[in-house]
Amino acid sequence: MSPDSKPRRGVAAYVHGIKSDVELERLVDTCDVVVDAMGTFCPEPVIRTQNAARELSAGTVVMILADDAGVEIDLPAWCISTRNEYLGVLREPDKLRVFVRKAAPKAR
Amino acid sequence: MPEKKIRALGLMSGGLDSTLAANLIQNLGVEVLGLHFSTGFCVADRHRLLGNFNNRDKPYRNDALHAGAQLEVPVEIIDIKDRYLPEVVLNPKHGYGSGMNPCIDCRIFMLHRAKEIMAERDYDFIFTGEVLGQRPMSQRRPPMHMIEKETGLEGLLLRPLSAHVMPPTIPEEKGWVDRDKLHGIVGRGRHKQMQLAEEFGLVDYPQPAGGCCFLPDENYSRKLRDLLTFNGPDVDPDDMMLLKVGRHFRLGDDVKIIVGRHESENDFLERFRDGRGSVWVEDYSSPLTLIEGPLSAADLEFTCQITARYSAGRNESEIPVHWQVDGEQGQLRVQPLGEDRRLDEIRI
CATH class of the missing domain: 3.40.50.620 (HUPs)
Known part of the structure; x- marks a missing residue:
């Protein structure tokens, strides 16, 4: 590794959200926006989340409903890449509820 | 500034x-x-x-x-x-x-x-x-x-x-x-x-594995050409999705069947069962076969034989095969298809 390069994140570094299940349960009723991606396959849930987030203001909490397990790895990656905040996932037998908080746009 | x-x-x-x-x-x-x-x-x-x-x-x-x-x-x-x-x-x-x-x-x-x-x-x-x-x-x-x-x-x-x-x-x-x-x-x-x-310091990247797109793939391209030939250019997104899985056989200009190759494909095909006929074997481990288009009685029997051929009951002389078409369902006892050149002729 060259001296000016930095160690990169691996998958394990970002698959866990920052909220506990109890806190996420509260967000089920109090989140600001719901993105329904049930019945769709990746990358569609990410596309829907990304398109919804474009219109939202910073701090908005989005709950994404999906039944494709790929969201558990793709949405955290999307959050890191776009600097949005990955809050976590609630797993239910028939669906996943993924929570994301919109970050402030980066100053140019 | x-x-x-x-x-x-x-x-x-x-x-x-x-x-x-x-x-x-x-x-x-x-x-x-x-x-x-x-x-x-x-x-x-x-x-x-x-x-x-x-x-x-x-x-x-x-x-x-x-x-x-x-x-x-x-x-x-x-x-x-x-x-x-x-x-x-x-x-x-x-x-x-x-x-x-x-x-x-x-x-x-x-x-x-x-x-x-x-x-x-x-x-x-x-x-x-x-x-x-x-x-x-x-x-x-x-x-x-x-x-x-x-x-x-x-x-x-x-x-x-x-x-x-x-x-x-x-x-x-x-x-x-x-x-x-x-x-x-x-x-x-x-x-x-x-x-x-x-x-x-990049340690986790995909290995090159022959490209990331289906379109250069000969088998996939053949299925896509077949779909475009028989369904025309206004293709249903579900039909496109189904090209990615299963063995495809064309029984007629407007009839095609898709036979799952393993459990994951069966699970995937299950999601597309609505609005399509289906065939499966209950007594043995079996593919799920989806039917697209109107099926004659002879086509249904042939589809049951094909499904039986790819089930774990393929060596039996006769097995019961279940079917569900247009809201009706039933069971046919068929001989699993053996080596048959018809299969190669209809394989897409």
């Missing part, structure tokens, strides 16, 4: 080359936005589609998003599925490669869209992970030059991994990026790229 930061759009498939290109440009102080185009023909999407049903512990990932997370480069997925089939796959100006892969037209289409985004959002140039001589159709000098010309991106399209063997671009001439820090990689080998990955 602070100097405006130079901003670039990078085409990111999630493969090693585009990840390295993004890393290189980012390291030169340029603000990067990765664009990942979703065409509907991505091989990795199929793996995820099948694997994720029963594999919640280790789901397949989107490599472009993963690369973006590693580099902390924002990646935006650009959904071009609706336009890609009619505008690129069906009528490629520059022809197909070995299958139904219109690689040059595909590149042009994506770069056109990137150019629009560059104008809309005030980016300064575009870069890709292309390597001169790496791919036979689109990554040779003449098509690479022609692609620049046809997209109107002459001078604004940088290939950082092969920059030293290409004419200098505007970003290099204007000093937005330091040409000396770019590379002159040529050919199909991956050695230099793997060295660079190590230098950059």
Whole structure:
């Protein structure tokens, strides 16, 4: 590794959200926006989340409903890449509820 | 007044080359936005589609998003599925490669869209992970030059991994990026790229595995041609999705059956059962067979025999096979199909 390069994140570094299940349960009723991606396959849930987030203001909490397990790895990656905040996932037998908080746009 | 930061759009498939290109440009102080185009023909999407049903512990990932997370480069997925089939796959100006892969037209289409985004959002140039001589159709000098010309991106399209063997671009001439820090990689080998990955501390990237697109694949292309021949160009998205799984057999101009090859494909086909007939064996491990189109009694019996052939009861002299068609259901006792040249004749 060259001296000016930095160690990169691996998958394990970002698959866990920052909220506990109890806190996420509260967000089920109090989140600001719901993105329904049930019945769709990746990358569609990410596309829907990304398109919804474009219109939202910073701090908005989005709950994404999906039944494709790929969201558990793709949405955290999307959050890191776009600097949005990955809050976590609630797993239910028939669906996943993924929570994301919109970050402030980066100053140019 | 602070100097405006130079901003670039990078085409990111999630493969090693585009990840390295993004890393290189980012390291030169340029603000990067990765664009990942979703065409509907991505091989990795199929793996995820099948694997994720029963594999919640280790789901397949989107490599472009993963690369973006590693580099902390924002990646935006650009959904071009609706336009890609009619505008690129069906009528490629520059022809197909070995299958139904219109690689040059595909590149042009994506770069056109990137150019629009560059104008809309005030980016300064575009870069890709292309390597001169790496791919036979689109990554040779003449098509690479022609692609620049046809997209109107002459001078604004940088290939950082092969920059030293290409004419200098505007970003290099204007000093937005330091040409000396770019590379002159040529050919199909991956050695230099793997060295660079190590230098950059990139440890987790997909191995090159014959490309990321279904369209060069001979089997897939045959199924797609068949679908377009019998269903016409206004293809239903579900029919497109179903091309990615199963053994396909055409019983008539308007009748096709799809036989699952393993449990994951059966689970996948299950989702498409509504509105389609289905056939399966209950007493043995069995494929789920979906039927598209109106079926005669003879076709139904033949479909049951085919399904029985691929079940664990294939060596029995006769087994019961269940069917469900147009809201009706029943059971037929059939002899599993043995070696039969009819199968080869109807296999798509």
